[in-house]
Amino acid sequence: HISIATLDGMRERTVTINGMSKTYAVTGWRVGWAVAPPAITNAIRKVHDFLTVGAPAPLQEAGAVALGLPRGYYKNLAEGYRTRRDRLMPALTDAGFRCFRPRGAYYVMTDISAFGFENDVEFTSYLVKTIGVAAVPGSSFYNDPRDGARQVRFAFCKRDETLDEAARRLRKLQRTT
Structure with a gap:
């Protein structure tokens, strides 16, 4: 797998979206993220505020721990x-x-x-x-x-x-x- 954001000139035009569901077998948690340049993430935050309040804090904490698991x-x-x-x-x-x-x-x-x-x-x-x-x-x-x-x-x-x-x-x- 090659992330398009790693290609020359693409980082500033790419939104990378991922989540905990499949990799960590927690499909019901609905914890995910988007990585993008600040102008894009600012727009994403505005839309996000109208769609959901946010994932429960304990699930976000568990997700952060999972992201630190060894290779x-x-x-x-x-x-x-x-x-x-x-x-x-x-x-x-x-x-x-x-x-x-x-x-x-x-x-x-x-x-x-x-x-x-x-x-x-x-x-x-x-x-x-x-x-x-x-x-x-x-x-x-x-x-x-x-x-x-x-x-x-x-x-x-x-x-x-x-x-x-x-x-x-x-x-x-x-x-x-």
């Missing part, structure tokens, strides 16, 4: 995600999904065409009610929902036991193609 934390985190990704993807493929291998996320997008459902929402409802596995409809990630109507997203930021149980349940799926 080994990130290496272990990435390795854990790779291991879990490599645990789930073969199970999805064996169940009939065509998988799009993620290169930085803790979820995998899949094509559901082999199962004969009308769309992703119908399929994810079936998955939960009949198979007992949750996935997110792919259409929710597209400006035009039709572009994602043949996709669903599975998260692998779960315990090994949970992934293994999902794999077992997904074997019940019936392909139509």
Whole structure:
């Protein structure tokens, strides 16, 4: 990964936005930040004041501590995600999904065409009610929902036991193609 702000002439024109959610597995905290030149951050602050009061102070303090964790934390985190990704993807493929291998996320997008459902929402409802596995409809990630109507997203930021149980349940799926 190369931050665009590190390229010649780009720092003064770049807003870098990040958050605690995924790297530190605290998605409910909603603690994040923006780094930019002062003129831009002043404008961001004005808008921010109208949108939210701010994240709770204890969560901000915890976030500051997390930012000071040693580099080994990130290496272990990435390795854990790779291991879990490599645990789930073969199970999805064996169940009939065509998988799009993620290169930085803790979820995998899949094509559901082999199962004969009308769309992703119908399929994810079936998955939960009949198979007992949750996935997110792919259409929710597209400006035009039709572009994602043949996709669903599975998260692998779960315990090994949970992934293994999902794999077992997904074997019940019936392909139509």
